[in-house]
């Protein structure tokens with residue numbers, strides 16, 4: 001440490017610079033004025049200065065972790081109107097927000113028709129996890145498969161799988177909206193197999209498990225995926241109406257209204273692990 005200035009205020013300033021406490025430095029003069037005006041005590045001064053620095057650093061950390069997690073369209077549990085989805089047990093969601101499912105490495109399935117808040121809840125739980133200093137990675141199934149395909153072409157599949165599976169919480173949104181292209185199911189299986197029993201996941205889907213053969217274009221791979229994704233699983237079904245269409249639901253023609261999804265079907269018995277490359 002170089003020689004310190006003589007006055008206490010100048011010394012505080014030098015300490016804050018040395019400690020890289022830029023927000024505290026910014027608020028220093030205002031805090032000092034409030035002490036001089038008798039508005040702040042000595043303890044109040046310290047509280048204010050450290051509080052400003054801490055809050056600013058924390059919000060910077062959260063912002064950067066949200067970017068790393070690819071959580072760019074932020075949704076919160078406070079912003080979710082539970083009264084709009086009476087089939088959804090609010091307490092189950094609030095229990096998930098305590099995040100012990102992450103420690104237990106469980107898989108949460110959020111199922112329901114479009115617009116019922118599956119992505120909203122998945123993102124909101126991701127945001128809670130980021131706030132609690134857990135690493136999160138969010139992507140749609142289509143994005144994950146595209147990135148695995150690209151990595152495979154470049155001979156970097158193992159690294160890509162290691163990268164995607166390293167977060168404490170992996171959120172895979174939109175299983176079932178788009179049909180998985182040939183080869184995609186196989187790559188996704190390799191990812192899930194690498195992740196299996198190693199970390200928590202949240203998956204959202206508008207399709208029942210009985211339709212996964214169709215979604216992945218391969219019943220054998222779908223069964224192997226479900227085998228892993230329903231072991232240590234929490235299944236939450238939302239049977240309500242679309243929040244997006246809440247004011248215009250009656251304009252959607254009868255033949256385009258979605259039926260509720262079929263109840264979960266757990267594969268009966270595991271008969272050995274399928275080969276690593278399921279197309280062999």
Ligand code: ADP
Nearest residue numbers: 079080081084114115116117118119120243244
């Ligand atoms: P899904 O993923 O089930 O198709 P989303 O979560 O994307 O549906 O929800 C569609 C839109 O409606 C989003 O903007 C979401 O924030 C909002 N939304 C859905 N359900 C609710 C709710 N119960 N309360 C508040 N906003 C909601």
Ligand code: MG
Nearest residue numbers: 118119174204
């Ligand atoms: Mg969605």
